[in-house]
Amino acid sequence: MTASTVGFVLGTRPEIIKLAPVIQECHRRGIDTHVIHTGQHYSDSLDAVFFRQLGLSPPDTNLEVGSDDHGAQTGAMLAGIEAELHDVEPAVVFVQGDTNSTLAGALAGSKMDIDVAHVEAGLRSFDDDMPEETNRVIIDHISDHLFPPTEETAALLRNEGIPEDRITVTGNTIVDAVQTYDDRAASESQILSELGVTEGQFDLLTAHRAETVDDRDAFERILSGVSRASAQADREVIYPIHPRAEDRLEEFGIAVPDRVRLVEPLGFFDFLRLESTADVVFTDSGGVQEETSILGTPCVTLRYGTERPETAFVGANCVAGREPSGIVAAAAQMRGKAGDWTTPFGDGNAAVQILDAIPKLAVGEAVTATE
Template structure:
């Protein structure tokens, strides 16, 4: 092993999936890692199973922060992460995306003079009402190493005055993960038979964001629009429901349309299998927009904007908003697309490029060169 220890701070399903290629590349290079799980997602169905399927060891520590108001949650994370960084003194600490876990990890590293590396930097929705937008901007401006997935996101960083020498375009590590595990998911997952559905004969829905499900009228309009759009194509909708959304359905007394079948949250392989075989995917998730564009499945985004505009530029995604008529129109536009667009997020070597860009760590050629 090298003398370096690399820290990772993560707390949600997307962070686990997108940091897994970087963690695995560290191991290939003989670099020690220390993984801090904040506990932002705190059910086995939302995180622990992903470590197992991605071939990762359990995190070195789980802070078990759980859900709370933004300030209380972030503060608790910050205190716990700081303690871990003091104990391990990593060369660099990696964070990914835009969650409160990501913000807390970046702040802790910055306060302790540990270099912060931000995977998936530069994304902007230009919607200041999204708490994630505030997180993204703060993280990017305190990180030492910024890894935007595309030239467009790199340009946004430059426009904000971030120095060029901190920016390295690498593609997105989700391409690494999907290309690595899509075939395995197709072989091992039995989700299609378990649900009694056939490839291309169902639609998939994900909806969990606060602005989607915490507003009763918005949630009802989305469910109505998705059900109407799928009924027109004679497709059933499979909806793996997030605990937050399930709580809101009960709290608001919302009647779910018959066209939509609620199921429990899925592990990575099962969800990847549904994404790759659905006729159409409806989502409010940025990560799902990315994954469907890589898999060649057309997507309708249930928001009024996106920080992944590249998916729309290549024709993989249509941003529909939350009105039923707009959702049905977008579904008509997207359904049946061949999925032959070019993946906008790189060639699946993002993790290699990310570690090669950090001079304190050994590059791949040095590790793999014959003696």
């Protein structure tokens, strides 16, 4: 028997990284894949470099949708993905996370009666002001196979009435990716010397979410709080700046504090190396909360809630909000932690478990989509 074609829809850095282990496990099983890139991130520094570093072939299709309002962006993605799925007729289409790319991929598959598999299902921030929260709920309720990373996220799905036979707890594929590539990042990345920083003697900042950078006051408060927190420990802050955030700095005329050094967006290996060697990481990113918890680096989340509460439960993360005083206090609490907590997202075997949970893709069970 030959393997079914399996579709993957992705559009952002976290989706590329977190779906890479599943794509690679398909290839190990002899299963053909068809990767549809929506182009939600359209900068080479934010997507193509990750394909190269992760050892993935370029996507089979790039819709090049780019940035737009939510409705226009999602609609363009939906039309393009639907056309691709008509041509490919995959047995299953995989989506990951909570972006507009994920929503469009899940909607297209569901409407075409193709099995939809949602990697990293069940996350909830309980913040309805986040567009991603709406996406998460819709995607989970229209998916056929849901792969929550923890028992806690699985319980949230059950509480929403999703049938047990659609839910499989697998851990998170980010553990697979970090465990696979951390040693390579340490040996191949030269980012510490390029930036002139010493391991453990700098802080790292990521801030790009709309609620963080599209509000001038919020953005200024965050930069002020991070700068003050780092000054207390005599640390410089390295900030690989997302194009969205860079545009807002210019638009709002925000003066970046002297303590904060802006650098260009980084590839996966360089960013992983900075995450693993920073003293403290400040972030508004859910994915960075996960990565730092795996790497043993203390994290301060620049939001008032998180859909990754497990990181706080194990002591890897402190949710600080956006007020400078809260950021300073959270950094003082986290700085110097040993990083010896237990990783809450599994043992690095998520991709295998995910494919094993779909009978037509399990080892020895794969069949062609037309059989």
